Amino acid sequence: MxxxxxxxxxxxxxxxxxxxxxxARVVLRYRTPFELLVATVLAAQCTDDRVNQVTPALFVRFPGPEAFAAASLPEIEEAVRPTGFYRNKAGALKGIGSALVARHGGNVPESMEELTALPGVGRKTASVILGACFGVDALxxxxxxxxxxxxxxxxxxxxxxxxxxxxxxxxxxxxxxxxxxxxxxxxxxxxxxxxxxxxxxxxxxxxxxxxxxxx
Ligand code: SF4
Incomplete structure (x- = not known):
């Protein structure tokens, strides 16, 4: 110096x-990278507490990417409505489910480039997944x-x-x-x-x- x-x-x-x-840990509750990805999408313009109230039933009804890909948009909209901006979020979740099934064998990818290529997934959401699930020193x-x-x-x-x-x-x-x-x-x-x-x-x-x- x-x-x-x-x-x-x-x-x-x-x-x-x-x-x-x-x-300190991530406030959103999740068991898998996919669940954290869904919860993080829902947390946009919403409190983490509200998301944590919604996701237990959501993950029973839609246990994986395949379920979101196969569901109708109104079905998903109804399930995520309490988190606000539900039409955008439902569209993103259906798009993410479809993309994960089509391009990643139903798994959440482990790179910034692949994550941010998913519908509705920005750099912040991708960094949360990389840091919490894959041990990347993301910010x-x-x-x-x-x-x-x-x-x-x-x-x-x-x-x-x-x-x-x-x-x-x-x-x-x-x-x-x-x-x-x-x-x-x-x-x-x-x-x-x-x-x-x-x-x-x-x-x-x-x-x-x-x-x-x-x-
Ligand atoms: S504004 Fe500064 S001093 Fe006040 S709570 Fe925030 S970090 Fe602390």
């Missing part, structure tokens, strides 16, 4: 988050990760792709754990409205300490 230059806040942030959320940027990163000054952008680039640059490895821990911090402490700065372990390095309301 050049003389006179102080270490940045990233090592401190990593240490505090790792300590506070050492057992999915959801609304919580994006908000906390912005407040901490780890990024100046609110665009998920740019935030991911900034975080990848700041964190050379352990990115999956870091993203999961940032997400939990965003749910429990650095919440969207009225962040709990008074009890936040990162307050001394956070440029938004005490001043953030909704940014």
């Amino acid at each position: 050049p003389p006179g230059k102080r270490p940045g806040p990233v090592p401190f942030i990593l240490e505090v988050l790792a300590c506070a959320y050492s057992s 999915p940027v959801d609304t919580h990760v994006g908000r906390v990163s912005f407040r901490l000054g780890l990024t100046r952008s609110k665009d998920p792709a740019r935030i991911e680039e900034d975080l990848v640059e700041a964190v050379p490895n352990g990115r999956w754990d870091f993203a999961t821990q940032l997400g939990w911090h965003g749910r429990q402490v650095c919440v969207a409205r009225q962040p709990r700065c008074g009890v936040c372990g990162l307050s001394r390095v956070c440029p938004r300490n005490g001043v953030t309301r909704s940014a």
